[in-house]
Amino acid sequence: xxxxxxxxxxxxxxxxxxxxxxxxxxxxxxxxxxxxxxxxxxxxxxxxxxxxxxxxxxxxxxxxxxxxxxxxxxxxxxxxxxxxxxxxxxxxxxxxxxxxxxxxxxxxxxxxxxxxxxxxxxxxxxxxxxxxxxxxxxxxxxxxxxxxxx
Numbered sequence: 057x058x059x060x061x062x063x064x065x066x067x068x069x070x071x072x073x074x075x076x077x078x079x080x081x082x083x084x085x086x087x088x089x090x091x092x093x094x095x096x097x098x099x100x101x102x103x104x105x106x107x108x109x110x111x112x113x114x115x116x117x118x119x120x121x122x123x124x125x126x127x128x129x130x131x132x133x134x135x136x137x138x139x140x141x142x143x144x145x146x147x148x149x150x151x152x153x154x155x156x157x158x159x160x161x162x163x164x165x166x167x168x169x170x171x172x173x174x175x176x177x178x179x180x181x182x183x184x185x186x187x188x189x190x191x192x193x194x195x196x197x198x199x200x201x202x203x204x205x206x
Contacts, residue, residue: 057184059167059191066160067202073128073154075202085197087190098122105137109171109186110178114139116146129154144175165195 065072076082079101083092088107095101101120108114116137124132136147149168154161169187176183 057169057187059187061191061195062164063195063199064157064160064162065199065202069154069156069161072161076131085194087193110182112142143173145172165191167191
């Protein structure tokens with residue numbers, strides 16, 4: 057499932073880009089994220105994301121890898137994890153781009169999300185709704201964090 061969102065942030069492009077590498081602050085924008093740890097700076101991280109998907113409460117220990125960086129412009133990340141309690145597997149390829157906009161900076165978030173196991177049986181509409189909600193909340197939280205500083 058692919059989800060794309062774009063928000064315009066009233067902050068300079070450099071400020072937005074720097075925020076993407078402030079992992080503790082950025083993680084605070086991910087709904088349900090906690091226990092974020094740096095394994096290798098700017099390469100590998102771990103985190104736990106807890107949420108409710110349909111009737112299931114899930115908790116995914118994630119491994120997050122930075123797969124591509126175009127400094128100041130684009131960041132590609134891959135995350136995957138398994139919730140053993142509900143037999144669910146999630147894989148996310150996240151592509152974040154930062155471009156100049158008339159009123160600040162455009163932040164585009166494109167996510168390709170795969171949900172397997174018991175969670176995958178919930179149906180496409182439930183998964184799409186949850187995935188879209190998470191990406192929306194993430195993009196809005198990033199904007200709120202950055203505009204609060206402006």
